[in-house]
Structure formats: structure tokens, C-alpha cells
Amino acid sequence: MVDRLIEFYGTECVHCRKMDPLMERLEREERVKITRLEVWHNSQNATYMEKVDRDEKGRRFCEGVPFFYNEKTGKKICGEASYEKLKKWALGK
Numbered sequence: 001m002v003d004r005l006i007e008f009y010g011t012e013c014v015h016c017r018k019m020d021p022l023m024e025r026l027e028r029e030e031r032v033k034i035t036r037l038e039v040w041h042n043s044q045n046a047t048y049m050e051k052v053d054r055d056e057k058g059r060r061f062c063e064g065v066p067f068f069y070n071e072k073t074g075k076k077i078c079g080e081a082s083y084e085k086l087k088k089w090a091l092g093k
Contacts, residue, residue, distance in 0.1 A: 003072035005032055005090050008049040009065050010040035015080050016066045022083050032090050039065060052076075 007023060009016035023034050037045040052069050053061050053076075062078035069076050073092045077085060087093075 003070075004035045006035045006037055006069045006071065008037050008039050008045065008067040008069070011038055012040065013065050018080055019066050019086075022081075022086055025083060026086050026090055030087060030090060034090070 007016075007019070009019075026032060027034060037048065039046040039049050049067060049069075050060075053063065053067060055061055061076055064078070066080065067076070067078055068081070068086070068089055070089055070092065075089050075092065077089050081089070
């Protein structure tokens, strides 16, 4: 598996759209790539999100979008976040 930075999103999600400028800035300034996986209309992506959206006891962490997941570190962000929080997530801090 490739270590990816993933944003799970819904096409019509207002909160997801609000994150777009921050993710574009993060990609540009930190030279990272964020893979965007749509989950409202893509069942394969939704299944993957459900798999990674679990804590060590199997409970759901977020249950919604936007949901950010760092495959390398396992760090997760649920919902809208500040640029600084996204940057720490992306850089594994």
C-alpha cells in the first residue's frame, strides 16, 4: 500500500467545499499530494472509509465527511479544520 494523505468527501458536502482552498494551499506550500476519495456516490471508497474510520476498539471515529486520514501515521481529522491542523496532520506532527 502506498502511504497517502486522503480526504474522504461527499460531492454535495458544503463543509468539504470549504476545505478545498486549504488543501490546495497545503499541497502548494508543503509539496504534498492529497488523494480525494468521494464516498457518497462511490461504494468502494465508502467501504474503505468505513474500514479506516475505526478506533482500536472498532468504534467509528468520524462517521461523516470531510474525513482526513494519513495512511503513514494513522492520524485522522474529522470535519472542518484549520490550515495549521491540516499541516500537522499532513506532515505527521
